[in-house]
Amino acid sequence: MADLNSLLDDLAAESAELEALVAPLPPEQWARPTPAAGWTIAHQIGHLTWTDEVATLAATDARTGSTDFTELLTEAAPRIATFVDDAAALAAGAPVPELLQRWQDGRAVLAEALRAVPADAKVAWFGPPMRPGSMATARLMETWAHGQDVADALGIRREPTDRLRAVAHIGVRTRDFAYAVRELPPPADEFRVELTAPSGAQWSWGPADAAQRISGSALDFCLLVTQRRHPDDLALQATGKQAMEWLTIAQAFAGPPGTGREAGVFS
Incomplete structure:
Protein backbone atom coordinates (compact mmCIF):
# COMPACT_ATOMS: atom_id res chain seq x y z
CA MET A 1 0.00 0.00 0.00
CA ALA A 2 0.95 3.67 -0.27
CA ASP A 3 2.90 5.42 2.46
CA LEU A 4 1.15 7.19 5.33
CA ASN A 5 1.30 10.67 3.84
CA SER A 6 -0.20 9.48 0.55
CA LEU A 7 -2.98 7.67 2.42
CA LEU A 8 -3.72 10.75 4.49
CA ASP A 9 -3.82 12.84 1.31
CA ASP A 10 -6.36 10.40 -0.13
CA LEU A 11 -8.36 10.50 3.11
CA ALA A 12 -8.42 14.30 2.95
CA ALA A 13 -9.56 14.20 -0.68
CA GLU A 14 -12.30 11.66 0.05
CA SER A 15 -13.51 13.74 3.01
CA ALA A 16 -13.50 16.90 0.93
CA GLU A 17 -15.61 15.20 -1.75
CA LEU A 18 -18.17 14.16 0.85
CA GLU A 19 -18.10 17.61 2.42
CA ALA A 20 -18.92 19.10 -0.98
CA LEU A 21 -22.12 17.02 -0.98
CA VAL A 22 -23.33 17.94 2.50
CA ALA A 23 -22.04 21.46 3.21
CA PRO A 24 -24.44 23.23 0.79
CA LEU A 25 -27.50 21.37 2.11
CA PRO A 26 -29.98 23.35 4.20
CA PRO A 27 -30.22 22.03 7.78
CA GLU A 28 -33.54 20.30 7.13
CA GLN A 29 -31.92 18.17 4.42
CA TRP A 30 -29.46 16.77 6.96
CA ALA A 31 -32.49 14.99 8.44
CA ARG A 32 -33.01 13.05 5.19
CA PRO A 33 -32.97 9.26 5.78
CA THR A 34 -30.10 7.21 4.32
CA PRO A 35 -30.04 3.50 3.43
CA ALA A 36 -28.68 2.70 6.92
CA ALA A 37 -31.80 2.01 8.98
CA GLY A 38 -32.51 4.84 11.42
CA TRP A 39 -29.60 6.98 10.21
CA THR A 40 -30.01 10.38 8.60
CA ILE A 41 -27.32 12.31 6.74
CA ALA A 42 -26.54 13.99 10.07
CA HIS A 43 -26.04 10.54 11.65
CA GLN A 44 -23.59 9.62 8.88
CA ILE A 45 -21.50 12.76 9.39
CA GLY A 46 -21.87 12.46 13.15
CA HIS A 47 -20.55 8.92 13.03
CA LEU A 48 -17.52 9.93 10.96
CA THR A 49 -16.87 12.85 13.29
CA TRP A 50 -17.03 10.74 16.43
CA THR A 51 -14.99 7.90 14.93
CA ASP A 52 -12.26 10.30 13.79
CA GLU A 53 -12.10 11.69 17.33
CA VAL A 54 -11.90 8.22 18.86
CA ALA A 55 -9.20 7.27 16.34
CA THR A 56 -7.27 10.37 17.43
CA LEU A 57 -7.57 9.17 21.02
CA ALA A 58 -6.19 5.74 20.05
CA ALA A 59 -3.38 7.26 18.00
CA THR A 60 -2.40 9.52 20.91
CA ASP A 61 -2.31 6.48 23.20
CA ALA A 62 0.02 4.71 20.75
CA ARG A 63 2.40 7.67 20.87
CA THR A 64 2.27 8.46 24.58
CA GLY A 65 1.53 5.12 26.21
CA SER A 66 -1.68 6.42 27.81
CA THR A 67 -4.78 4.22 28.01
CA ASP A 68 -7.67 6.58 27.23
CA PHE A 69 -8.96 4.48 24.33
CA THR A 70 -8.83 1.25 26.36
CA GLU A 71 -10.72 2.97 29.16
CA LEU A 72 -13.34 4.13 26.66
CA LEU A 73 -13.85 0.54 25.49
CA THR A 74 -14.12 -0.69 29.07
CA GLU A 75 -16.68 1.98 29.90
CA ALA A 76 -18.68 1.11 26.78
CA ALA A 77 -18.68 -2.66 27.33
CA PRO A 78 -22.11 -2.86 29.05
CA ARG A 79 -23.74 -1.05 26.12
CA ILE A 80 -21.49 -2.19 23.30
CA ALA A 81 -24.46 -3.28 21.14
CA THR A 82 -25.71 0.31 20.86
CA PHE A 83 -22.46 2.18 21.54
CA VAL A 84 -21.79 3.29 17.95
CA ASP A 85 -25.41 4.14 17.15
CA ASP A 86 -25.73 6.15 20.36
CA ALA A 87 -22.62 8.16 19.54
CA ALA A 88 -23.89 8.90 16.03
CA ALA A 89 -27.27 10.00 17.38
CA LEU A 90 -25.68 12.27 19.96
CA ALA A 91 -23.46 13.93 17.36
CA ALA A 92 -26.36 14.24 14.91
CA GLY A 93 -28.34 16.21 17.49
CA ALA A 94 -25.99 19.18 17.30
CA PRO A 95 -26.80 22.18 15.08
CA VAL A 96 -25.61 21.51 11.53
CA PRO A 97 -22.96 24.28 11.42
CA GLU A 98 -21.52 23.03 14.71
CA LEU A 99 -21.39 19.42 13.52
CA LEU A 100 -19.82 20.39 10.21
CA GLN A 101 -17.12 22.44 11.94
CA ARG A 102 -16.45 19.65 14.43
CA TRP A 103 -16.00 17.17 11.58
CA GLN A 104 -13.65 19.50 9.70
CA ASP A 105 -11.53 20.17 12.79
CA GLY A 106 -11.43 16.51 13.82
CA ARG A 107 -10.14 15.37 10.44
CA ALA A 108 -7.16 17.70 10.64
CA VAL A 109 -6.36 16.67 14.22
CA LEU A 110 -6.53 12.97 13.32
CA ALA A 111 -4.11 13.39 10.42
CA GLU A 112 -1.54 15.03 12.67
CA ALA A 113 -2.08 12.42 15.39
CA LEU A 114 -1.42 9.58 12.94
CA ARG A 115 1.68 11.29 11.57
CA ALA A 116 3.03 11.49 15.13
CA VAL A 117 2.67 7.75 15.82
CA PRO A 118 5.96 5.84 15.48
CA ALA A 119 5.86 3.85 12.25
CA ASP A 120 6.40 0.53 14.05
CA ALA A 121 3.78 1.19 16.75
CA LYS A 122 0.29 -0.28 16.65
CA VAL A 123 -2.88 1.71 17.27
CA ALA A 124 -5.58 -0.02 19.33
CA TRP A 125 -9.01 -0.25 17.74
CA PHE A 126 -12.41 -1.93 17.98
CA GLY A 127 -10.99 -4.72 15.85
CA PRO A 128 -7.34 -5.83 15.82
CA PRO A 129 -4.65 -3.17 16.53
CA MET A 130 -3.14 -1.66 13.40
CA ARG A 131 -0.23 0.39 12.12
CA PRO A 132 -0.81 4.12 11.43
CA GLY A 133 -1.05 3.47 7.69
CA SER A 134 -3.67 0.80 8.23
CA MET A 135 -5.64 3.16 10.46
CA ALA A 136 -5.56 5.80 7.71
CA THR A 137 -6.74 3.14 5.27
CA ALA A 138 -9.58 2.18 7.61
CA ARG A 139 -10.67 5.81 7.97
CA LEU A 140 -10.59 6.20 4.18
CA MET A 141 -12.72 3.08 3.81
CA GLU A 142 -15.28 4.32 6.33
CA THR A 143 -15.40 7.81 4.83
CA TRP A 144 -16.00 6.37 1.37
CA ALA A 145 -18.63 3.90 2.62
CA HIS A 146 -20.62 6.41 4.66
CA GLY A 147 -20.24 8.86 1.81
CA GLN A 148 -21.94 6.27 -0.37
CA ASP A 149 -24.88 6.23 2.05
CA VAL A 150 -25.12 10.02 1.77
CA ALA A 151 -24.90 9.92 -2.02
CA ASP A 152 -27.61 7.27 -2.14
CA ALA A 153 -29.83 9.37 0.12
CA LEU A 154 -29.41 12.33 -2.23
CA GLY A 155 -29.84 10.27 -5.40
CA ILE A 156 -26.34 11.18 -6.56
CA ARG A 157 -23.98 8.89 -8.47
CA ARG A 158 -20.42 9.61 -7.42
CA GLU A 159 -17.61 9.26 -9.92
CA PRO A 160 -15.27 6.54 -8.61
CA THR A 161 -11.55 7.28 -8.30
CA ASP A 162 -8.44 5.19 -7.80
CA ARG A 163 -8.64 6.04 -4.10
Missing part, protein backbone atom coordinates in the same frame (compact mmCIF):
# COMPACT_ATOMS: atom_id res chain seq x y z
CA LEU A 164 -10.72 2.87 -4.08
CA ARG A 165 -7.48 0.88 -4.04
CA ALA A 166 -7.20 1.44 -0.29
CA VAL A 167 -10.80 0.33 0.22
CA ALA A 168 -10.25 -2.78 -1.89
CA HIS A 169 -7.02 -3.53 -0.04
CA ILE A 170 -8.67 -3.51 3.37
CA GLY A 171 -11.50 -5.57 1.89
CA VAL A 172 -9.03 -8.27 0.89
CA ARG A 173 -7.12 -8.09 4.15
CA THR A 174 -10.27 -8.54 6.25
CA ARG A 175 -11.33 -11.79 4.60
CA ASP A 176 -10.57 -13.90 7.67
CA PHE A 177 -12.13 -11.30 9.98
CA ALA A 178 -15.46 -11.71 8.16
CA TYR A 179 -15.38 -15.39 9.00
CA ALA A 180 -14.24 -14.83 12.58
CA VAL A 181 -17.09 -12.47 13.50
CA ARG A 182 -19.51 -15.14 12.28
CA GLU A 183 -17.66 -17.83 14.25
CA LEU A 184 -16.77 -19.65 11.04
CA PRO A 185 -13.39 -21.19 10.20
CA PRO A 186 -11.59 -19.14 7.53
CA PRO A 187 -10.35 -20.82 4.35
CA ALA A 188 -6.85 -22.23 4.69
CA ASP A 189 -5.56 -20.87 1.38
CA GLU A 190 -5.33 -17.33 0.04
CA PHE A 191 -7.74 -16.19 -2.66
CA ARG A 192 -6.82 -14.40 -5.87
CA VAL A 193 -8.59 -11.05 -6.28
CA GLU A 194 -8.29 -9.27 -9.63
CA LEU A 195 -9.99 -5.89 -10.03
CA THR A 196 -10.24 -3.24 -12.71
CA ALA A 197 -9.63 0.24 -11.26
CA PRO A 198 -11.68 3.29 -12.28
CA SER A 199 -8.62 4.44 -14.26
CA GLY A 200 -8.48 1.11 -16.10
CA ALA A 201 -5.45 -0.12 -14.16
CA GLN A 202 -5.41 -3.75 -13.04
CA TRP A 203 -5.08 -4.46 -9.31
CA SER A 204 -4.46 -7.90 -7.85
CA TRP A 205 -3.95 -9.65 -4.53
CA GLY A 206 -3.07 -13.24 -3.70
CA PRO A 207 -1.31 -16.03 -5.60
CA ALA A 208 -1.77 -15.98 -9.37
CA ASP A 209 -2.49 -19.71 -9.36
CA ALA A 210 -5.03 -19.68 -6.49
CA ALA A 211 -8.02 -21.96 -7.03
CA GLN A 212 -10.46 -19.57 -5.35
CA ARG A 213 -10.82 -16.34 -7.33
CA ILE A 214 -12.78 -13.07 -7.40
CA SER A 215 -12.73 -10.67 -10.33
CA GLY A 216 -14.62 -7.61 -11.53
CA SER A 217 -14.63 -3.86 -11.10
CA ALA A 218 -12.98 -2.28 -8.08
CA LEU A 219 -16.12 -0.23 -7.49
CA ASP A 220 -18.31 -3.33 -7.25
CA PHE A 221 -15.81 -5.05 -4.96
CA CYS A 222 -15.69 -2.03 -2.66
CA LEU A 223 -19.48 -1.81 -2.57
CA LEU A 224 -19.47 -5.50 -1.63
CA VAL A 225 -16.92 -5.42 1.21
CA THR A 226 -18.47 -2.31 2.75
CA GLN A 227 -21.91 -3.95 2.39
CA ARG A 228 -23.36 -0.98 0.50
CA ARG A 229 -24.84 -3.26 -2.16
CA HIS A 230 -26.23 -6.78 -2.14
CA PRO A 231 -23.96 -9.30 -3.91
CA ASP A 232 -26.73 -10.10 -6.39
CA ASP A 233 -26.67 -6.48 -7.60
CA LEU A 234 -22.95 -6.53 -8.42
CA ALA A 235 -21.12 -7.83 -11.48
CA LEU A 236 -18.42 -9.75 -9.62
CA GLN A 237 -17.26 -13.15 -10.78
CA ALA A 238 -16.38 -15.84 -8.24
CA THR A 239 -14.59 -19.09 -9.03
CA GLY A 240 -14.73 -21.78 -6.37
CA LYS A 241 -17.17 -22.62 -3.60
CA GLN A 242 -15.24 -20.74 -0.91
CA ALA A 243 -14.92 -17.61 -3.04
CA MET A 244 -18.68 -17.66 -3.70
CA GLU A 245 -19.30 -18.03 0.04
CA TRP A 246 -17.05 -15.08 0.83
CA LEU A 247 -19.11 -12.84 -1.44
CA THR A 248 -22.05 -13.35 0.92
CA ILE A 249 -20.19 -12.42 4.15
CA ALA A 250 -17.36 -10.04 3.13
CA GLN A 251 -16.99 -7.21 5.65
CA ALA A 252 -14.25 -4.60 5.71
CA PHE A 253 -15.46 -2.75 8.81
CA ALA A 254 -15.00 -3.65 12.49
CA GLY A 255 -17.83 -4.79 14.72
CA PRO A 256 -20.42 -7.57 14.64
CA PRO A 257 -21.66 -9.06 11.36
CA GLY A 258 -23.25 -6.39 9.20
CA THR A 259 -26.75 -6.72 7.81
CA GLY A 260 -25.89 -5.32 4.38
CA ARG A 261 -28.50 -4.11 1.90
CA GLU A 262 -31.49 -5.80 0.33
CA ALA A 263 -31.20 -7.02 -3.26
CA GLY A 264 -32.71 -4.87 -5.97
CA VAL A 265 -32.96 -1.65 -3.98
CA PHE A 266 -30.39 0.23 -6.08
CA SER A 267 -30.79 -1.60 -9.37
